[in-house]
Amino acid sequence: MRNIVTYMAEEQRTFAESPFNPVDSLVFSTLAYFNYETAPPIDLSSPEGILLHDAVMLSDWKALTAHSWMEDAKDTEAFLHVLSASRRMRDVRVSFYVNERSEAVEKQFSAITLSFPSADGIVAYLAFRGTDGSFAGWKEDFNLCFKKVIPSQCTAAAYLSGVASALSCPLIVGGHSKGGNLAEYAALVTDERAFERLRGVFNHDGPSFLDSPSPRIDDERFCRLLHKTVPESSAFGMILERRADYRVVQSSAMSVFQHEPFTWLTESDDFVYQDALNPSAVFFDEALDTWLRSKTADERERFIDAIYDLLASTEASTWSEFQEKLFANTRRMLGARTKLDAETKRFIWQTLGSLGGILKNETVKRFKPSPPLWLPRRRETYDPEKGTKA
Structure with a gap:
C-alpha cells in the first residue's frame, strides 16, 4: 500500500x-x-x-x-x-x-x-x-x-x-x-x-x-x-x-x-x-463529548491531575520507561502505597465509572433495535436551553 x-x-x-x-x-x-x-x-x-x-x-x-x-x-x-x-x-x-x-x-x-x-x-x-x-x-x-x-x-x-x-x-x-x-x-x-x-x-x-x-x-x-x-x-x-x-x-x-x-x-x-x-470513531467521539460536557472544567482538571499524579508516583518520566516495568508500575499506581488520599481515589473511580456508564448507554442506543414501522414514533422536539432533544 x-x-x-x-x-x-x-x-x-x-x-x-x-x-x-x-x-x-x-x-x-x-x-x-x-x-x-x-x-x-x-x-x-x-x-x-x-x-x-x-x-x-x-x-x-x-x-x-x-x-x-x-x-x-x-x-x-x-x-x-x-x-x-x-x-x-x-x-x-x-x-x-x-x-x-x-x-x-x-x-x-x-x-x-x-x-x-x-x-x-x-x-x-x-x-x-x-x-x-x-x-x-x-x-x-x-x-x-x-x-x-x-x-x-x-x-x-x-x-x-x-x-x-x-x-x-x-x-x-x-x-x-x-x-x-x-x-x-x-x-x-x-x-x-x-x-x-x-x-x-x-x-x-x-x-x-x-x-x-x-x-x-x-x-x-x-x-x-x-x-x-x-x-x-x-x-x-x-x-x-x-x-x-x-x-x-x-x-x-x-x-x-x-x-x-x-x-x-x-x-x-x-x-x-x-x-x-x-x-x-463516531461512537467514541459522541461518548467522549457527552462525558466532557457532563463534567465541569474544575472536575476535568482535578481528574487529569489525579491521573498524572498516579503516573508520577511510579517515578517514570516517559511512556517507554513506564512500559519497561509495566507490571510493577501498574501495581504501584493502583496499590495501597500510592500517594493519593482516599477521597481522590474515590473521585477517580467515580469519574471513570461515569465514563463507563456513558459508553454503556451509547452502546445500548446504537444497537437497540428499531421499533416496527407500524408502531407510532414519539415526536421529538428540540430544547434550545438544554441543547438536547426532548
Missing part, C-alpha cells in the same frame, strides 16, 4: 516542478519529530540554516528519532533512506529549531522551519512537533480539556511571529497531533501582517479548542487556508472538534494506531479519502 514513504520514493519532481501538496505537509510534519540537536554541531539558529539532507546524514539515526512514535515505527528506517535520496527534498533547508520542555509549567514544545524553492520563489513551512513520549507532553495535551490556552500554544504564536519577522517569504504552518493544534492556534492569533503571508494551515489529526481562540476562526480567509485531515478511526484529532470541514483519510492500521502518519494511504500527490469517519 502507498504511504508517505512510497510517495517520497516515487515523487522525484522538485517543488518548482510540482506544487506543494497535503502529502508533503504530512512529510514535513513528520520531520518536526527529529531531534536535530543530536547531529554534530550545526547552526540552526540563522535564517539560512543548513540542508535537511546534511542534518539527516550527519546524525545518528537512532538518536535522531528517539523519544517519539518514530522510535518504534516499522517504516522509520525506510523513511530516512528515501528522504536521504529524494530529489524533491534535496534543496530543503532547516532553520530556527526550537526544543523546550518544562515539567514545572507542564510544557513540551518543539518546532522547525523548512524552507524550499517553489516556482514562485522560496516558501517556508513552520512545522510544529506533536506530543513526544514524555508524561509532561501528554499532560499538556490533556490540559486542553479544561484550559483555554496551554503554554505551547503561546510559544507557537511567538514562534510564528519571530519567524515571520526574520523571513520575508510566504509561510505555511502545520503539524501532526498536538502540532496541528499549535499550527491552527498560531495562525488564528497572529497579527494581520503575518496572517496575510500564510499560504496554508495544516492540522493532521490534531485536537481542536475548548473555546475559539479568535474570531478569525469563522473568517472565510482562514477557512480557505485550513486543511484538517484525520484518519478514518480518529480519536485524538476529533477531541473538542465542532466543525465539519475536515477530510477523512484511509489508513492501513486499526483503531488508535491510525494516528501514526506512516499508516495514512496516499495516491499520486494526495491522500486516499473516504466520505465519513468509521462508525466506531
